[in-house]
Amino acid sequence: MAKQLTILFSTLLFFTISANAQDVVKGKKIYETRCLACHQADGGGVPNMNAPLDGSSNLVGNNIARLVKIIRGGYSEKIALDGYYYNNVMTANPDLKDEDIANVLSYVRNSWSNKASKVTVAQVQAVKNKK
Amino acid sequence: MKNLKTIIFFAVVILALNLNAQNNAGLKLPEGFKATLFADTIGSARHIAITKSGVVFAKLMYPNKAGKSIIRLEDVNKDGIADKINGWANYGGTGIIIKGKDLYATSDNDVYLYQLNDKDEVVNPLSPKTIVKGLIAKNQHASKSITLDGDNNVYVNIGAYSNACQEKDRTPGSKGMMPCPILDSAGGIWKFSGTKENQVYGDGKRYATGLRNVVGLDWNTQSNSLFVMQHGRDQLNSFYPTLYNDAQNAELPAETMYELHEGDNAGWPYVYFDPYQKKKILAPEYGGDGKKEGGENALNPTVFFPAHMAPNGLLFYTGDQFPAKYKNGAFIAFHGSWNRAPLPQEGYFVAFVPFKDGKPNGEWEIFANGFSGLAEGEKVTNVRKVKSRPCGLAQGPDGSLYVSDDARGSIFKISYAK
Numbered sequence: 001m002a003k004q005l006t007i008l009f010s011t012l013l014f015f016t017i018s019a020n021a022q023d024v025v026k027g028k029k030i031y032e033t034r035c036l037a038c039h040q041a042d043g044g045g046v047p048n049m050n051a052p053l054d055g056s057s058n059l060v061g062n063n064i065a066r067l068v069k070i071i072r073g074g075y076s077e078k079i080a081l082d083g084y085y086y087n088n089v090m091t092a093n094p095d096l097k098d099e100d101i102a103n104v105l106s107y108v109r110n111s112w113s114n115k116a117s118k119v120t121v122a123q124v125q126a127v128k129n130k131k
Numbered sequence: 132m133k134n135l136k137t138i139i140f141f142a143v144v145i146l147a148l149n150l151n152a153q154n155n156a157g158l159k160l161p162e163g164f165k166a167t168l169f170a171d172t173i174g175s176a177r178h179i180a181i182t183k184s185g186v187v188f189a190k191l192m193y194p195n196k197a198g199k200s201i202i203r204l205e206d207v208n209k210d211g212i213a214d215k216i217n218g219w220a221n222y223g224g225t226g227i228i229i230k231g232k233d234l235y236a237t238s239d240n241d242v243y244l245y246q247l248n249d250k251d252e253v254v255n256p257l258s259p260k261t262i263v264k265g266l267i268a269k270n271q272h273a274s275k276s277i278t279l280d281g282d283n284n285v286y287v288n289i290g291a292y293s294n295a296c297q298e299k300d301r302t303p304g305s306k307g308m309m310p311c312p313i314l315d316s317a318g319g320i321w322k323f324s325g326t327k328e329n330q331v332y333g334d335g336k337r338y339a340t341g342l343r344n345v346v347g348l349d350w351n352t353q354s355n356s357l358f359v360m361q362h363g364r365d366q367l368n369s370f371y372p373t374l375y376n377d378a379q380n381a382e383l384p385a386e387t388m389y390e391l392h393e394g395d396n397a398g399w400p401y402v403y404f405d406p407y408q409k410k411k412i413l414a415p416e417y418g419g420d421g422k423k424e425g426g427e428n429a430l431n432p433t434v435f436f437p438a439h440m441a442p443n444g445l446l447f448y449t450g451d452q453f454p455a456k457y458k459n460g461a462f463i464a465f466h467g468s469w470n471r472a473p474l475p476q477e478g479y480f481v482a483f484v485p486f487k488d489g490k491p492n493g494e495w496e497i498f499a500n501g502f503s504g505l506a507e508g509e510k511v512t513n514v515r516k517v518k519s520r521p522c523g524l525a526q527g528p529d530g531s532l533y534v535s536d537d538a539r540g541s542i543f544k545i546s547y548a549k
Contacts, residue, residue, distance in 0.1 A: 034369070037470060041512065044513055076271070087270060088271060089300050090301070091302060091303070095303070
């Protein structure tokens with residue numbers, strides 16, 4: 001019984017890990033085609049122009065709804081981000097599926113020096129305001 | 132012991148000064164030129180201007196730590212390094228220009244005029260005249276740069292608050308608006324009186340249109356005309372991946388210099404200039420496919436440069452210090468690209484184009500390089516880590532060239548020693 005449980009457990013664990021790895025791979029692909037142009041390969045952005053994602057306190061914070069809205073609707077507010085302003089307009093991604101948004105956010109929240117929880121599809125779905 | 136410390140301290144200072152002089156403040160220059168770090172970490176120095184007595188003024192994009200946004204720098208002991216630095220004003224901006232004792236500076240909405248006294252100190256730091264007010268500034272291409280002609284007129288760049296005048300800016304699949312309504316109040320150069328106060332749009336005139344965003348501009352006294360450097364559009368590959376791959380986006384469109392006369396149109400947003408086909412190509416937002424030409428009535432560039440390098444400063448050199456080939460030629464400060472990613476970035480240098488009688492007279496070349504702080508030949512891939520980004524240019528009374536940098540906040544002074 002114990003042995004069976006262990007097998008079941010490891011199988012589950014295996015699937016969870018590979019599913020997670022899959023998310024990150026998919027998220028990375030989206031990042032490269034849709035985000036890298038502005039936020040750059042190192043996630044460092046462009047000073048005064050495109051906000052950095054590496055080291056962004058908002059990005060690794062708990063306000064997932066704000067992040068989802070930014071990805072869907074684009075972003076251009078004259079609000080200081082970690083003390084700095086950015087003079088560019090972020091592209092909206094109205095065509096990205098909830099799953100894609102979860103994947104790309106999970107990827108950027110766990111790339112470079114960032115470490116934060118993964119974003120789930122349920123969390124993305126919960127943000128009803130599609131603007 | 133205390134003596135020893137003092138000696139070591141001075142030895143280090145002398146060594147540092149020597150190194151600064153020897154390694155040209157980290158810059159790579161043509162034979163015979165040298166550079167000093169005239170100032171460092173003064174804040175986000177955009178454009179600079181210099182009085183006849185050699186006092187340098189820098190406009191900061193944001194107020195610095197002391198809350199000042201126009202910085203006055205004087206080199207009292209004439210060693211090539213500013214030793215008396217102070218400032219005033221609390222609004223960010225890019226433009227600054229001096230004529231005699233008149234100092235014009237810009238916020239993103241307004242043009243102000245300050246008065247200097249016979250020591251080139253500002254007389255009215257808190258009460259400038261407002262020359263122009265209420266110009267459009269949205270969260271893109273908002274900075275206003277300025278120059279003057281010989282007739283007391285001020286030319287102001289009003290950048291388009293858009294990449295390609297799409298119905299929804301920077302959104303894949305969104306069409307270009309026809310006609311582009313942005314051009315009524317932005318995307319061009321406006322001409323105002325340099326002396327009348329409180330002018331608004333209606334008091335000036337749209338001098339030239341179809342310019343996405345100009346940061347570097349200068350009046351050429353030989354041709355008696357305005358020259359500007361346009362920042363070309365971004366993201367052809369992001370929005371039209373079937374027409375443009377990453378490598379094509381990295382090289383399209385060219386960064387362009389135009390000579391402007393009243394009523395001219397440079398073609399944005401309908402066309403962009405392709406440096407390989409050497410043609411004005413219809414923008415994909417307006418039905419282009421990378422080959423179809425357009426802009427029959429639009430200007431051709433006077434000179435063109437590799438894509439995305441962000442020309443932020445333009446200066447026609449009228450001094451006598453540099454060798455003859457530089458006389459009346461154009462120096463251009465390239466802030467450096469970001470929209471070449473995932474390919475390596477370009478720019479981050481000062482270029483030179485020889486001119487004769489107000490027309491280009493030879494190929495452009497790199498004049499000053501090494502601002503990025505990378506080893507020679509190494510390309511920028513992490514824009515955030517770049518040390519200095521050339522932005523503004525000004526000529527000192529002795530003919531030295533000054534280059535400002537809004538990343539580290541430094542000003543380089545480049546001179547020629549016979």
